[in-house]
Amino acid sequence: MMMIRSGVTILLAMVLGTSTGRAEEAARPVVEDLSPLLEKARAQGRAHGILGGASAAKLRSQGVDQPILVDVTTVARLRQPECRRLQVELTQKQVLMPGWKAPQDRNSRFEMNYCPGGNPPKDETSAEQTAP
Secondary structure, X not given: OHHHHHHHHHHHXXXXXXXXXXXXXXXXXXXXXXHHHHHHHHHHOEEEEEEOHHHHXXXXXXXXXXXXXXXXXXXXXXXXXXXXXXXXXXXXXXXOOOOOOOOEEEXXXXXXXXXXXXXXXXXOHHXXXXXX
């Protein structure tokens, strides 16, 4: 699980993109890391939030103040019971990164296998997709 969090934290520093509006942002819970959103999407099919915590603080320290919107959806069930293939999308609107001349939208999307408690599937067969 620590490896997943570390990888996601590194990825956050490198990516991000489009926003869906201030009203939607207000309805999203602020989360310290992605774990609660990954678990909710695994169990319920989708989850949405705004990333806070150390990752957001690191970006703010670099001058990036726009909220980091997170959308997680289940894209497939895996053979191992209760495990899912999740799509994670991170977005920001009109980010002005150091060295950029004009603000730009930033977006990143990736997929990952996720089992209860943040564990990976136990083997390759368990990680095979069965259905959405």
